[in-house]
Amino acid sequence: MTGDRLLRYAVVAAAFLLVGACIGLAVAPFPAAPVSEGGADRDTLFQVSTIDALLQGTYDGSMTFDELARHGDFGIGCGDRLDGELIGVDGEWYLIRVDGRAYPVDGDATTPFAAATFFDSDMTVAIDEPMNLAALESRVQAELPSKNLFYAIRVDGTFPHLVTRSVPAQEKPYPRLADVTANQTVFTLENVTGTAVGFWTPDLAEGINVPGYHLHFITDDRTAGGHVLDMILAEGTVQVDTTMNFTMALPSGGDFLTVDLSGDLSEDLEQVE
Amino acid sequence: MTGDRLLRYAVVAAAFLLVGACIGLAVAPFPAAPVSEGGADRDTLFQVSTIDALLQGTYDGSMTFDELARHGDFGIGCGDRLDGELIGVDGEWYLIRVDGRAYPVDGDATTPFAAATFFDSDMTVAIDEPMNLAALESRVQAELPSKNLFYAIRVDGTFPHLVTRSVPAQEKPYPRLADVTANQTVFTLENVTGTAVGFWTPDLAEGINVPGYHLHFITDDRTAGGHVLDMILAEGTVQVDTTMNFTMALPSGGDFLTVDLSGDLSEDLEQVE
Incomplete structure (x- = not known):
């Protein structure tokens, strides 16, 4: 050759x-499209544990923030032992602790209750006149295509007045959440720009998550925020992501296995929210 | 060169x-492990629509059987317009129609309500003395590690007596499910071998699926079966698959968007089951 x-x-x-x-x-x-980095459908609202478990003191974290972030770049929840209000926006996750400051999460730390999705706006509502939280919620609700679906809600804007709260880390034996929030720390923020992040949950998920709106907030400079109690929005935009699929990851151990989830805790929930 | x-x-x-x-x-x-062919976690119970939507006559199929099969090789549900009781076992899916016969599903046909998982037995309970359905359910329930998780249940055995039902395809305007099952067709099977397939659902999913047991049946020769109303199991094995994750795919159109899912339909459910 x-x-x-x-x-x-x-x-x-x-x-x-x-x-x-x-x-x-x-x-x-x-995998079949559309998928995220973690293999999850981008139109899935992913949730850890249930609100009724949290209301009864199931505060031990069951999923790491690193794992949660595989299911979304946007979401809310709380820290292990209730240590801070969780907010995730644009793939960055923070805990607003009881000192009112925002701390980037430690990926190895855990959450006992959280919801996340990959945020893709399906609809935008422009807000060009001042309105309070109730008015804003009504304005957006009028645009939702159905009361039977889950929606991720993102509000970017200028807030002359915004009231948030956070709670301290709890010690065992854990009190009920209504007893914890009775002693919550409230923050009043004046003339801030920032983002409210959260979900609108249909009644069909009562006991599983918070029916209606549930919003957390963080300032543009990522220094402060918390669980939203009240607000005045001067101007801004509301983006809505309809999530047709809902996934719940239930804890495989700990207090969750034995907590009584058969009752109606809507009165507890009203005190807490 | x-x-x-x-x-x-x-x-x-x-x-x-x-x-x-x-x-x-x-x-x-x-995608991240562990995954199935369709990208789904094998420990996920996947569900189409909700029981409360079905109870109120949301009978138009919203997902094809081909798509459902990407989320499991095992499950139950019903056909489009309630045309038959669905059962999936070992990756084979059948509809038991109102004539009592089992028909392999057409992959392009749709289901308005179904639940599926990839069945991997986590626990086996051997049954070596005759028992009726209530005794069997108590026997298995005593072994479940928590009342707050979802379980797939598979019963293989010999049944001296087994009572099932099916219902006919419905026409619009659809009646409520309790009115349909008031006129259900009941089948009594004597001395059959076969498999009961279904789920145990925790109370936390009330309104979403059927709390407690929900079983369908098919004979070993895959000719007959239906929704299980009663049984005597002579001997057999019960296999239980604990599914930590729960996913719900809600219909993006049709009657689902407007049906009222805020009420308590547990009385309707009792009539139907």
Whole structure:
């Protein structure tokens, strides 16, 4: 065999190998679209535990923030042992602790209750006149296509007045959430720009999450915020992401396994929100 | 350049290209483990729509059986317009129609309400003395690790006596489910071997699915079955798959968007089950 002929064979063999490798790449078992980095559908609202478990003092974290972030770049919840109000926006996650300051989460730390999604706006509502929280909620609710779906809600704007709260880390034996929030720390923020992040939950998920609106807030400079109690929005935009799918990851151990989730805790919930 | 030298260059270049292709393959965005063929976690109970929507006559199918099968090889539900009781076992899906016969599903046909999972037994309970349905349910319930999780239940055995039902396809305007099942067709099967397939749902999912047990049945020869109303199990095995995750796919159109899901329909549910 001459060098020339050998060269031709080598080139042909290499070409076959490359084509084979490309076919291998093409038939690799990719999941069905649309998917996120973690394999989750982007139109899924992902939740850890249930609100009725939290209301009764199930405060031990069951999922790390790193794992939560695989299911969304946007969301709310709370820290392990209720240590702070959680907010995630644009893939950055913070806990607003009882000192009123925002702390980036430690990915290895855990949450006992949280909800997250990959936020893709399906609808925008422009707000160009001042309104309080109740008026804002009514304005947005009028635009929702159904009362039976889950929606992620993002409000960016200028807030002349905004009231939030946070709670301190709890010690065992854990009190009920209504007893914790009776001693919550309230923050009044004046003339801030920032983002409220949260969800609108349908009645069908009563006991699982908070029916209606549930919003947390963080300032544009990512220094302060908390669970929203009241607000005046001067101007801004509300973006709504309709999430057709709902996924719940239930804790596989700890207090969750034995807490009584058969009752109606709507009165507890009213005290807490 | 000599032929020899050219050959060496060609081989080196081909090697680089191959290594490049392999790196490309290695960093392709595979979903996180553990996943099924469809990208779903095998420990997820996947559900279409809600029981309260079905109870109120939301009978138009919203998901194809082909799509449902991507979320499980095991499950129950019903056909479009309530045309048959659905059962899936070992990846084979059947509708038991009102003539009492089992028909393999058409993958393009749809379901208005169904639940599915990839069945992996976590626990087996051997039944070696005859018992009725209530005794069997108590026996299995005593083994469940928590009343707050979802379980897939599979019963294989010999049944001296088994009572099932099915219902006919409905026409619009759809009646409520309790009115449909008031005229259900009941089948009594004697001395059959087969498999009961279904779920145990925690109270936290009241309104979403059927709290407690919900079982459908099919004979070993895959000819008959239905929604289980009563049974005597002579001997057999019960396998239980604990599913920590729960996913709900809500219909994005049709009657679901406007049905009132805020009420307590537990009385309707009692009539139906």
